[in-house]
Amino acid sequence: xxxxxxxxxxxxxxxxxxxxxxxxxxxxxxxxxxxxxxxxxxxxxxxxxxxxxxxxxxxxxxxxxxxxxxxxxxxxxxxxxxxxxxxxxxxxxxxxxxxxxxxxxxxxxxxxxxxxxxxxxxxxxxxxxxxxxxxxxxxxxxxxxxxxxxxxxxxxxxxxxxxxxxxxxxxxxxxxxxxxxxxxxxxxxxxxxxxxxxxxxxxxxxxxxxxxxxxxxxxxxxxxxxxxxxxxxxxxxxxxxxxxxxxxxxxxxxxxxxxxxxxxxxxxxxxxxxxxxxxxxxxxxxxxxxxxxxxxxxxxxxxxxxxxxxxxxxxxxxxxxxxxxxxxxxxxxxxxxxxxxxxxxxxxxxxxxxxxxxxxxxxxxxxxxxxxxxxxxxxxxxxxxxxxxxxxxxxxxxxxxxxxxxxxxxxxxxxxxxxxxxxxxxxxxxxxxxxxxxxxxxxxxxxxxxxxxxxxxxxxxxxxxxxxxxxxxxxxxxxxxxxxxxxxxxxxxxxxxxxxxxxxxxxxxxxxxxxxxxxxxxxxxxxxxxxxxxxxxxxxxxxxxxxxxxxxxxxxxxxxxxxxxxxxxxxxxxxxxxxxxxxxxxxxxxxxxxxxxxxxxxxxxxxxxxxxxxxxxxxxxxxxxxxxxxxxxxxxxxxxxxxxxxxxxxxxxxxxxxxxxxxxxxxxxxxxxxxxxxxxxxxxxxxxxxxxxxxxxxxxxxxxxxxxxxxxxxxxxxxxxxxxxxxxxxxxxxxxxx
Amino acid sequence: xxxxxxxxxxxxxxxxxxxxxxxxxxxxxxxxxxxxxxxxxxxxxxxxxxxxxxxxxxxxxxxxxxxxxxxxxxxxxxxxxxxxxxxxxxxxxxxxxxxxxxxxxxxxxxxxxxxxxxxxxxxxxxxxxxxxxxxxxxxxxxxxxxxxxxxxxxxxxxxxxxxxxxxxxxxxxxxxxxxxxxxxxxxxxxxxxxxxx
Numbered sequence: 001x002x003x004x005x006x007x008x009x010x011x012x013x014x015x016x017x018x019x020x021x022x023x024x025x026x027x028x029x030x031x032x033x034x035x036x037x038x039x040x041x042x043x044x045x046x047x048x049x050x051x052x053x054x055x056x057x058x059x060x061x062x063x064x065x066x067x068x069x070x071x072x073x074x075x076x077x078x079x080x081x082x083x084x085x086x087x088x089x090x091x092x093x094x095x096x097x098x099x100x101x102x103x104x105x106x107x108x109x110x111x112x113x114x115x116x117x118x119x120x121x122x123x124x125x126x127x128x129x130x131x132x133x134x135x136x137x138x139x140x141x142x143x144x145x146x147x148x149x150x151x152x153x154x155x156x157x158x159x160x161x162x163x164x165x166x167x168x169x170x171x172x173x174x175x176x177x178x179x180x181x182x183x184x185x186x187x188x189x190x191x192x193x194x195x196x197x198x199x200x201x202x203x204x205x206x207x208x209x210x211x212x213x214x215x216x217x218x219x220x221x222x223x224x225x226x227x228x229x230x231x232x233x234x235x236x237x238x239x240x241x242x243x244x245x246x247x248x249x250x251x252x253x254x255x256x257x258x259x260x261x262x263x264x265x266x267x268x269x270x271x272x273x274x275x276x277x278x279x280x281x282x283x284x285x286x287x288x289x290x291x292x293x294x295x296x297x298x299x300x301x302x303x304x305x306x307x308x309x310x311x312x313x314x315x316x317x318x319x320x321x322x323x324x325x326x327x328x329x330x331x332x333x334x335x336x337x338x339x340x341x342x343x344x345x346x347x348x349x350x351x352x353x354x355x356x357x358x359x360x361x362x363x364x365x366x367x368x369x370x371x372x373x374x375x376x377x378x379x380x381x382x383x384x385x386x387x388x389x390x391x392x393x394x395x396x397x398x399x400x401x402x403x404x405x406x407x408x409x410x411x412x413x414x415x416x417x418x419x420x421x422x423x424x425x426x427x428x429x430x431x432x433x434x435x436x437x438x439x440x441x442x443x444x445x446x447x448x449x450x451x452x453x454x455x456x457x458x459x460x461x462x463x464x465x466x467x468x469x470x471x472x473x474x475x476x477x478x479x480x481x482x483x484x485x486x487x488x489x490x491x492x493x494x495x496x497x498x499x500x501x502x503x504x505x506x507x508x509x510x511x512x513x514x515x516x517x518x519x520x521x522x523x524x525x526x527x528x529x530x531x532x533x534x535x536x537x538x539x540x541x542x543x544x545x546x547x548x549x550x551x552x553x554x555x556x557x558x559x560x561x562x563x564x565x566x567x568x569x570x571x572x573x574x575x576x577x578x579x580x581x582x583x584x585x586x587x588x589x590x591x592x593x594x595x596x597x598x599x600x601x602x603x604x605x606x607x608x609x610x611x612x613x614x615x616x617x618x619x620x621x622x623x624x625x626x627x628x629x630x631x632x633x634x635x636x637x638x639x640x641x642x643x644x645x646x647x648x649x650x651x652x653x654x655x656x657x658x659x660x661x662x663x664x665x666x667x668x669x670x671x672x673x674x675x676x677x678x679x680x681x682x683x684x685x686x687x688x689x690x691x692x693x694x695x696x697x698x699x700x701x702x703x704x705x706x707x708x709x710x711x712x713x714x715x716x717x718x719x720x721x722x723x724x725x726x727x728x729x730x731x732x733x734x735x736x737x738x
Numbered sequence: 739x740x741x742x743x744x745x746x747x748x749x750x751x752x753x754x755x756x757x758x759x760x761x762x763x764x765x766x767x768x769x770x771x772x773x774x775x776x777x778x779x780x781x782x783x784x785x786x787x788x789x790x791x792x793x794x795x796x797x798x799x800x801x802x803x804x805x806x807x808x809x810x811x812x813x814x815x816x817x818x819x820x821x822x823x824x825x826x827x828x829x830x831x832x833x834x835x836x837x838x839x840x841x842x843x844x845x846x847x848x849x850x851x852x853x854x855x856x857x858x859x860x861x862x863x864x865x866x867x868x869x870x871x872x873x874x875x876x877x878x879x880x881x882x883x884x885x886x887x888x889x890x891x892x893x894x895x896x897x898x899x900x901x902x903x904x905x906x907x908x909x910x911x912x913x914x915x916x917x918x919x920x921x922x923x924x925x926x927x928x929x930x931x932x933x934x935x
Contacts, residue, residue, distance in 0.1 A: 016875035023883030024871040024890060026818020026858035033817035041812075066782055119812055120803045121782065185822045185830055185884040185918045235820070235884030236918050268823040466882030466919050631878040635921055639881060642920025667827035667916065674913040675922045680905060 017632065018470040018490045019233070028233040031205040032189035032265045039191065040069055041119040042254045042264040043126040044247060046108035046273075050138035050339040050660030051308075054102045054111060054131050061128035062114055067121035069258045071129070072113040074099045078256040080249070082219035092219060095310045095342050098246035099253065104133065105309045106340050107661050108273040110246055115254045115262060138339035140655040142280040142305045143176065151301055151332035154317045155388070159297060159328035167288025167296040171364045175285065175357040176727040178652035179305065180278040181670060182346050184465075186235020187268060188275050190251040193261035198222040202229045204248060207241035208502025209461050209495040215244040216252065229495040237465040238643075239345040240275040242504045247274055272665035276344025277653060279305035281316060283357040293371050295380045297328025302354065306335040307342040314343070315350035319707070320358060321388040322351075322595065323398070323436045324380045339660065345504065347643060348703040351437055352710075356647075356728065359433035359711035364724060372416070373432060373715070374406050386593030394588070394692040395699075397623040398434060398597035404684055405432065405621040409601040418722035426605040428616075429720025435707025439594035439625075439690075439699040440507045443584025445498035446473070446515035448523045450577040452569040454550050456481070457489040458519065462500035462512050464492055467702060468632025472509050473516050475628050476696055480520040481548040498580050506596060506700030509628060510693060514583035517695040522579040527553050530572045537561050588692040598622035598704040600641070600712035606720045611732030613649055613717060619682045620709070625699035626689035637705040638681035644709020646672040650729050787851050791816065792860025800847045807831045807842040810857060818858035818887045822916070829915035832888035833857045839895040858887035861894070869935060870894050873928035881919035889915045893929050902933035 022028035047054075059071050072078075077099050083089050089097045098110050112129050116122035139145050164170060191203040200220065206212050209229040217224040234241065251264035266274050281304045288296040302316035317331035348355075366373040381399055385392045405411075414430035415421060421428040447459040458477045464470045470490045478485045491497060501511050521543035528546055531538040531553055538546075538553075538561065547556045552564035568574070603617040620641050627633045650671040654663040664670050689697025710728060718724050723738040783802045788795060791814070800809055807824070810816040810833075819842050822830030826844040833842045834856040861868040870893050873879070880886040892915045896902060901911035908929050909922070917925065 016878060019883070020875040021867070023880055023886050024858075024867065024874045025862055026816075026887045028883060029817065030820075030884060032821075033811065035815050118801060119808055120801045124782075124803070183918055185820070185828065185882065185916065187821065233884075234882060236882040238918070265821070268825065268827075466880070468881070632881075635878050635881055635919075635924060638923045639920030642922060666825060667823050668825070672916070672918065673920065673922075674916060675925065676906070676909040676913040678909075678920065678922050680923055680926065 017468060018474050019464070030186050030233045030235050031191065031203045031231065032263055034191055034203045036191055036193060036261045038260045040115055040117050040258060040260050040262055041122040042113050042115045042251055042262050043122040044110045044250060044264070044270060045112040045114065045126050045129045046270065047104045047111050048107065049104055049133045049135050050107040050140065052104050052136040053134040054104065055134050056132045057112065058130045062125040065116070065121055065125040065128065067117040068125045069115045069117065070254070071115070072099055072250065072253055072257060073111065074102055078253050080219055080253060081221040096246050098250050105307060106273060108270065110250060113250050113254055115258050138660040139657065140339055140660060141657040142336060142338060143282070144657070145338060146282050146303045146336045149303060149334045149336050151303070151334045154331040154333040155321065157330050158326065161297055161299050161328050161330040163328045164286055164288040164297050164299060168291050169365060169368050170286065170288035171361045171368065172286040173361060173364070173726055175283040175360065177281045177353055177356065178728060179280040179343070180346060180647060180651045181272050181653050182238040182240035182275065182277065183271060183670070183672065184236030184238055184240060187266045187271050188240070188245065188247060189263070189265035190248045191261060191263045192252040192255040194255050198226055200227045200252065202227065204229055204231055205234055205241060206231055207234065207237040207463055207465055207504055209463065209493060210499045211502050212244055212248070213495045219249065227495065230493065231463050232493040234463050234465040234493065237503070238347045239349060239504060241465065242502055243276065243344055245275050268667065269665045272653065272662055272670070273341040276342065276346070278346035278349070279312065279314060279343035281314070281353045283316065283354070285357050285361045287361045287365055289365055289369060293369050293376050293379050295324060295326055298326045299330045300354070300358070301332045303334045303336050305338050305340065305343060307340055308337045310342040311335055312343050314353060316354040319351035319354040319436065322438065323382065323434060325382045325387060340655070347640065348437070348707040351435065351703065351707045352647070355433070355435050355707045356711045359708055360714055360726060363431065363433070363711070363715040363718065374402060374411060377402060377434060389593060391591065391593040394592035394594050395625065395688065395690040396595055396597065397686045397688060398436060398599065400686050401597055401599035401621040401623055402434060404686070405599040405601045405619050408621065408682060408684060409603060409617060409619045411601065414719065418719050425607050425609050427608060427720040428603070428605050429716045429718070430601070430603050431712050431714065431716025431719050432599065432601045433708040433711035433715060434597065434599045435704050436595050436597040437506055437703040437707060439596045439693060440505055440510065441514070441585045441694055442501035442507050442511040443582060444500040444511040444515040445580060445582040446512060446519040447498045447578065447580040448519045450523060452565055452574070454483060454565050455487045455489065456483060457491055458516060459491040459497040460500045460512055460515065461495055461497045462492055462508060463503050465503055467503070467508060467636055468629050469503065469508055469512065471632055472628040473512060476513050476516045477520060480517050483548055484550050487550055506702045509698055510700045513628070513696040513698060514694040515581065518581035518583040519579055522581045523577070524548065526577060526579055527568065530568055530574070531563050534563055534567070534571060535561050592692050594690065594693050594699065596622065596624050596699040596701060596704045598708060600644070600708045602712040602716040604713060604716040604720055606717055606735060611735035613730060613735065615645055615679050615713065617682065618645070618679055620705060621684045621686070622701060622704050623686040623699070624701040624704070625693060626697035627685050627687045628696060628698050633685065633701055634683045636701050637683045640702065640705020641681045641709055642673050642678045644706045645678055645713065647706070647728060648710035648713040648730060650731065652729050785848055787848065789847070789850050789855065791855045792857060793854070802848055804847045805843050806833070806845040806847050806850055806855070809847040810842065816857055816859055820884050820887060822885065829892060830885045830888040832891040832915065834891060834895065839892050858891060861890065868894065869932050870928065873931045877924040877927040877931060879921055879924035879928040881921050885915060885917045889917065889925055893925065896929060897933050902929055
């Protein structure tokens with residue numbers, strides 16, 4: 001059947017992202033989509049209880065299914081050297097050492113893996129695997145469990161929190177947020193192929209190929225370079241791909257067992273307990289201000305859910321220390337162990353949760369003070385230096401974000417008291433909130449390969465999870481070389497390429513941008529070195545003085561010394577010119593503090609009869625330093641705002657303690673915004689480069705787009721209705737009952 | 739066509755006799771489920787099928803349990819249609835059958851002979867992208883790209899159905915296609931652009 005092998009020809013370039021054509025034609029290959037000879041399929045079997053021990057398995061029925069190649073359990077499995085004994089398991093710090101324990105920590109925990117020739121056979125056989133358990137009581141109710149957990153200090157106190165007791169105006173309230181699940185559209189998947197006993201090839205969905213590579217090199221006791229990880233197209237992450245999860249190890253073990261390449265794709269219900277989630281959170285805030293609106297201080301307490309086998313502290317109070325002057329500050333936190341899988345970072349981790357409480361409390365305080373919430377924030381912003389470490393901000397334009405956002409939404413139309421604008425059954429209101437994020441940067445490497453015709457290929461191991469890493473690298477390479485974009489190709493998401501950090505925490509572009517600039521400098525110097533043979537003027541030339549064009553090299557200031565690539569290549573007998581360079585943070589980190597920030601403004605309609613909240617307008621203005629790719633950046637911000645709508649109005653992972661189970665673990669039960677749930681999001685940028693963070697001056701955007709969105713919506717609902725809703729998501733029942 | 743009839747009849751007979759038998763055997767709940775499982779879950783059976791995909795005829799043997807989505811992705815290496823839920827809840831697997839948008843994860847492969855299936859791979863005319871594909875690139879109607887083929891197949895149908903009179907109408911008729919990146923701005927803009935052409 002010849003058609004299996006037909007190569008799929010992609011139509012040629014169009015105006016947009018470097019991978020645009022591949023994405024709109026279905027030609028781009030995501031982890032589970034590679035054609036591998038001899039491939040078979042694996043399906044995980046999950047525990048049916050939430051706590052206890054496995055007593056025995058019944059695998060007989062599954063084994064009888066035609067096409068079944070093998071079944072892995074903790075009793076029968078291939079050796080994983082890095083998990084060979086209890087001490088090694090502990091040292092591996094995997095969280096859940098899949099198939100290496102008889103203990104059950106949560107419902108759905110993988111207890112067996114069925115491998116078969118086809119997906120249908122594996123799925124059917126997996127449905128026949130059963131186990132006997134020794135059941136133990138399970139805790140899944142966060143709100144019940146948190147009551148017995150003691151808080152401990154989270155960071156240093158500032159001043160004395162007793163000052164709050166004499167503040168003339170104050171707000172004290174509790175905030176509850178249900179767990180949210182990342183649910184990228186592509187379900188996590190791995191294809192594992194052992195090329196030799198000590199050589200492994202993985203097609204895997206993740207946000208950092210080098211992290212995956214290192215993890216498995218250690219577990220299987222083989223050199224890092226013997227593991228190839230390919231993640232060229234990643235169907236979203238939002239944090240779920242920052243860890244190496246049990247299913248990937250399970251797939252590799254399966255490939256070892258059956259001595260064939262194995263594909264494992266999680267099902268959507270499995271996605272809810274296999275790759276982390278944003279944990280449920282409880283918070284209490286006490287916030288005080290003087291009569292003039294100057295904040296006296298804040299007491300922020302927070303607890304978040306975690307699993308019984310790992311302690312995940314989200315860092316909810318981190319953002320409390322970032323945005324405003326609080327001369328008196330006390331932060332406390334705790335984690336609450338539950339019989340659920342371990343949570344992980346999800347877009348705007350910690351800050352997103354903490355910011356909702358702070359920004360809701362500030363809004364509430366503004367009504368007590370009879371002060372505009374915009375003016376109240378402006379009065380208290382810490383614009384000069386990081387309030388915690390005292391370092392001056394390299395740049396911080398959060399005030400400009402607020403001003404621009406207020407203008408865009410016509411903030412002056414907002415009524416100073418609630419419930420003033422009514423249209424039929426609908427109450428209309430405005431709200432706003434801000435968010436900020438410590439802007440980071442990691443050390444990354446990039447490579448460039450240049451051809452005789454002036455075409456360059458810029459390479460990195462970093463993934464592009466949809467943020468626009470590829471087009472941004474192209475833009476930076478174009479900007480710093482002078483070569484046309486059509487002659488700049490991008491290769492990424494492959495561990496054979498120059499190493500880069502994982503793509504998370506808004507660090508992706510901030511890290512790789514510098515590496516591209518460094519690689520371009522290396523390329524210029526190398527070309528100058530060869531050019532010196534033809535023209536002495538190039539001797540010891542500085543990279544900054546050299547200009548590359550589509551056809552040749554010259555000096556920036558004068559064209560007199562132009563040498564074509566063709567002659568350069570011929571004179572030096574060159575084939576492909578290759579350079580690689582690394583770049584990372586340096587002394588600037590001791591001199592400055594860095595943050596990205598955003599202001600979110602919202603106009604809502606709330607139906608008084610049904611409790612339905614409709615977002616009429618949502619404006620997001622952010623300071624992410626210099627914007628490298630405007631369309632992709634705007635897409636990031638509007639997408640984050642959509643995520644914020646989900647957090648505010650609909651996303652909640654419910655649990656049932658009695659049954660020990662998640663409730664509604666699919667898209668019928670777990671809602672995130674569909675197209676009609678969001679208005680056209682209005683996005684703007686301050687777009688001023690940060691001169692210190694990295695060569696291109698961009699600070700990262702992914703997180704700030706969602707930090708504050710939920711509070712802006714909740715604050716607008718209050719302005720519309722007078723109902724202060726402190727528990728997320730704000731579903732219609734909560735609106736009606738408030 | 740004959741094969742299809744045999745398959746349906748056999749399946750139906752097995753299922754109905756199982757249900758009939760169960761009414762007389764009170765073996766307790768567990769046994770009840772075992773019986774149901776044994777009869778209702780179809781056993782492996784290969785059917786020869788002739789299917790037309792993107793105007794190309796494929797003569798294949800397919801497992802009777804295989805969905806059109808799995809047939810495309812696992813057997814034919816046409817991975818453009820995506821699996822985002824496998825339950826008809828996300829729209830990532832949207833293809834056209836006889837010109838109408840259909841969820842391929844809820845369509846058994848055995849039901850498509852005699853019909854014309856169009857996937858994202860068949861939308862472009864050779865090197866010439868379909869206007870909707872071009873619009874998605876120009877309007878940046880995606881981020882990660884995973885829901886994109888389904889969005890585009892739905893978008894083409896949305897225009898054809900004439901549901902493009904307002905932003906609200908486009909949003910309503912595109913709400914069966916989830917996008918977790920939230921690229922809805924660009925998706926709506928792409929559809930407006932094509933509808934205006």
